[in-house]
Amino acid sequence: MSGPSTYVPKSAIGRWFESRLPVMGLMHSSFVVYPTPKNLNYWWTFGAILSFMLVAQIVTGVVLAMHYTPNTGLAFDSVEHIMRDVNWGWMIRYLHSNGASMFFLAVYIHIARGMYYGSYKAPREILWILGVVIFLLMMATAFMGYVLPWGQMSFWGATVITNLFTAIPFVGDAITTWLWGGYSVDNPTLNRFFSLHYLLPFMIVGVVGLHVWALHVVGQNNPAGVDIKDVEKDSVPFTPHATMKDSVGIALFLMLYCWFVFFVPNYLGDPDNYIVANPMLTPPHIVPEWYFLPFYAILRAIPSKLGGVIFMFGAIVMLVLLPWLDTSRVRSAVYRPVFKILFWVFIACVVGLGYLGSQPPEGGAVLAARILTAYYFIHFLVLLPLLGLFETPKPVPASIADAVLHGGAAEPAKA
Amino acid sequence: MISKTSLGMIAAAMFGATLFAAPISCLAEEPAAATSHVAPIPPPQDWSFAGFFGKYDQAQLQRGFQVFREVCSNCHSADHLAFRNLAEPGGPEFSIEQVKALAAQYKIKDGPNDAGDMFERPGRPSDYWPSPFANANQARTANSGALPPDMSVLAKARGIKRGFPWFIFEALPGFAYQEQGADYIVALMNGYEDDAPKGVTLDAGQNFNHYFPGNKLMMPKPLSDGQVAYTDGAPQTLQQYAKDVSAFLMWTAEPKLDVRKKTGFRVLIVLAILAGLFYATKKRIWADVQH
Numbered sequence: 001m002s003g004p005s006t007y008v009p010k011s012a013i014g015r016w017f018e019s020r021l022p023v024m025g026l027m028h029s030s031f032v033v034y035p036t037p038k039n040l041n042y043w044w045t046f047g048a049i050l051s052f053m054l055v056a057q058i059v060t061g062v063v064l065a066m067h068y069t070p071n072t073g074l075a076f077d078s079v080e081h082i083m084r085d086v087n088w089g090w091m092i093r094y095l096h097s098n099g100a101s102m103f104f105l106a107v108y109i110h111i112a113r114g115m116y117y118g119s120y121k122a123p124r125e126i127l128w129i130l131g132v133v134i135f136l137l138m139m140a141t142a143f144m145g146y147v148l149p150w151g152q153m154s155f156w157g158a159t160v161i162t163n164l165f166t167a168i169p170f171v172g173d174a175i176t177t178w179l180w181g182g183y184s185v186d187n188p189t190l191n192r193f194f195s196l197h198y199l200l201p202f203m204i205v206g207v208v209g210l211h212v213w214a215l216h217v218v219g220q221n222n223p224a225g226v227d228i229k230d231v232e233k234d235s236v237p238f239t240p241h242a243t244m245k246d247s248v249g250i251a252l253f254l255m256l257y258c259w260f261v262f263f264v265p266n267y268l269g270d271p272d273n274y275i276v277a278n279p280m281l282t283p284p285h286i287v288p289e290w291y292f293l294p295f296y297a298i299l300r301a302i303p304s305k306l307g308g309v310i311f312m313f314g315a316i317v318m319l320v321l322l323p324w325l326d327t328s329r330v331r332s333a334v335y336r337p338v339f340k341i342l343f344w345v346f347i348a349c350v351v352g353l354g355y356l357g358s359q360p361p362e363g364g365a366v367l368a369a370r371i372l373t374a375y376y377f378i379h380f381l382v383l384l385p386l387l388g389l390f391e392t393p394k395p396v397p398a399s400i401a402d403a404v405l406h407g408g409a410a411e412p413a414k415a
Numbered sequence: 416m417i418s419k420t421s422l423g424m425i426a427a428a429m430f431g432a433t434l435f436a437a438p439i440s441c442l443a444e445e446p447a448a449a450t451s452h453v454a455p456i457p458p459p460q461d462w463s464f465a466g467f468f469g470k471y472d473q474a475q476l477q478r479g480f481q482v483f484r485e486v487c488s489n490c491h492s493a494d495h496l497a498f499r500n501l502a503e504p505g506g507p508e509f510s511i512e513q514v515k516a517l518a519a520q521y522k523i524k525d526g527p528n529d530a531g532d533m534f535e536r537p538g539r540p541s542d543y544w545p546s547p548f549a550n551a552n553q554a555r556t557a558n559s560g561a562l563p564p565d566m567s568v569l570a571k572a573r574g575i576k577r578g579f580p581w582f583i584f585e586a587l588p589g590f591a592y593q594e595q596g597a598d599y600i601v602a603l604m605n606g607y608e609d610d611a612p613k614g615v616t617l618d619a620g621q622n623f624n625h626y627f628p629g630n631k632l633m634m635p636k637p638l639s640d641g642q643v644a645y646t647d648g649a650p651q652t653l654q655q656y657a658k659d660v661s662a663f664l665m666w667t668a669e670p671k672l673d674v675r676k677k678t679g680f681r682v683l684i685v686l687a688i689l690a691g692l693f694y695a696t697k698k699r700i701w702a703d704v705q706h
Contacts, residue, residue: 038704038705038706039706077494077495080495080567080568083671084495084500084671090671091675091678094675236701236704236706240700244696244700245701247697248690248693248694248697251686251690251693252690254686255683255686255687258679258683258686259588259679259683260586261679262676262679262680263467263588263591263679264585264586264591264593265593266571267586267591267593268586271571271573271574271595271596274568274569274572275564275572284628404705404706405705
């Protein structure tokens with residue numbers, strides 16, 4: 001979508017630089033004149049919110065790493081040292097720990113928005129899959145980050161999740177020993193998790209770069225689900241229009257983030273993680289952080305270890321395959337009456353799985369988790385492929401300008 | 416003053432060994448923590464440090480410190496508490512002279528000196544609160560096999576699960592509930608029963624407590640009316656002691672709470688103004704665009 005750069009450096013030194021490395025022109029065509037569909041709603045600000053959160057996590061994380069000690073005997077104490085003795089350490093640490101949750105909240109909204117408006121459909125498959133890769137890297141990063149304070153949940157969460165690899169036939173035990181760097185979660189594990197926790201965010205930055213690149217090749221989707229046809233009529237320049245709208249979104253999101261950081265900083269954490277890790281004492285309930293709960297529920301719903309692991313990763317694979325599982329040619333749920341209902345049922349299913357993931361797997365909770373797990377996969381593997389064949393979509397507007405003119409409501413295309 | 420992890424926790428430890436061997440199979444059969452009867456929800460107390468403008472009550476923290484020092488610290492350590500903390504803003508705020516005098520009453524092991532020997536010297540404000548026991552094994556031996564937990568972050572290490580839908584409200588302005596650990600400790604101090612209810616058999620050294628998970632607790636009732644002599648005229652009752660020491664433990668667990676809430680208030684105001692300005696600018700920019 002980025003047309004030829006119209007960037008003309010104002011100064012002589014600017015022209016000299018631009019003719020040698022046109023980085024300013026790249027920025028200009030990507031973030032200033034880039035045509036943005038003019039009908040984007042506030043759900044589209046979550047891309048900018050996520051970019052902000054990524055930078056915030058890296059900045060706070062780098063500062064925390066200056067004061068943190070990745071050693072099983074010292075890690076817990078070093079976190080308390082940050083909370084008590086480092087200037088504003090408590091704030092940096094709460095920003096980082098709650099920032100992870102906010103990052104996931106934003107990414108879930110971002111993914112849900114993509115699903116609702118069909119942002120994964122051609123020609124945006126690669127863009128979508130890069131997003132899933134970012135999501136996977138985020139999960140790995142968050143999981144390893146949670147281990148670093150070396151509290152009870154850190155240790156036992158790490159033990160449960162790394163034990164999943166023992167389910168791999170034949171080589172599972174060997175792989176798990178290799179991952180641990182020993183025969184249980186211990187100092188070598190903590191050391192490598194710290195190293196990887198520092199590395200992966202920069203890999204995320206790299207994939208985000210590809211994600212943005214792909215976005216700027218295929219252009220943004222929008223609530224109408226039709227592409228920009230006339231740049232003049234259908235779009236506005238990214239700056240100042242999208243930039244300022246994104247700023248509003250970021251400021252509002254920051255208010256939510258800061259509410260958590262300053263007023264309920266431990267709400268999203270587990271009290272057990274304020275008890276130093278003790279390999280001899282298992283907490284009565286081992287629960288992951290909230291953003292893993294739906295996947296945890298799927299893992300536990302399958303009455304076989306290997307099966308649980310396969311289904312848990314399968315839940316992510318569904319996202320990768322989504323562009324081809326959804327057979328409808330219409331992108332936006334606005335024009336798909338049945339899909340719109342199924343979308344909200346699916347959201348309810350995932351929230352339900354999240355709740356069940358937080359509960360002890362007893363009695364009715366087990367059955368409920370199995371039903372919802374089955375529905376999760378049925379949604380992707382049965383409902384979406386069939387729906388595209390049987391659903392009668394409403395007429396899709398001829399253009400973005402058309403959709404805006406008629407208040408987003410479907411109108412028969414004018415001759 | 417003797418505490419012990421409950422039978423439930425011991426059972427959990429054995430369960431943990433199983434978990435090591437086969438984590439997923441036992442996830443499906445996780446046992447309930449309580450063995451005899453379900454622990455009631457600790458009643459919420461009125462805390463000065465709760466809410467949007469909450470901050471610690473300095474006099475209460477000073478009384479709580481007295482209870483901690485005279486009672487709790489005979490068995491419990493508080494490794495992250497330094498004497499100097501007692502004089503810092505947002506805490507009990509004793510004067511630095513008081514803290515110096517207090518620290519000097521304790522013998523701190525130091526060294527080695529030039530001759531290579533360890534020696535004892537009077538404490539200084541920079542020293543950390545001395546542990547009542549040299550190590551965990553000594554603490555267990557002195558407490559019938561139970562290890563009294565460290566009190567530094569104890570108030571943040573205890574939670575109350577009120578279930579759906581309450582847990583959602585606990586995140587929201589006006590309903591925020593971050594004082595669970597303090598409420599639990601007050602309830603625990605008040606939750607002892609001289610005789611175990613019918614059908615509950617206590618082993619030697621165990622005590623019945625309504626609020627402890629599993630109800631069987633090795634720590635005997637630590638506080639009772641009139642036990643600590645307050646000098647500021649506050650009531651010398653179990654309930655008052657329990658509240659004061661819980662507030663103190665909340666402070667040791669979260670010593671920056673005052674500055675946190677004060678900062679947060681300013682941050683939210685600045686962000687609200689910023690959001691308003693951004694929104695007004697955005698409206699201006701988009702005024703000519705039909706969207």
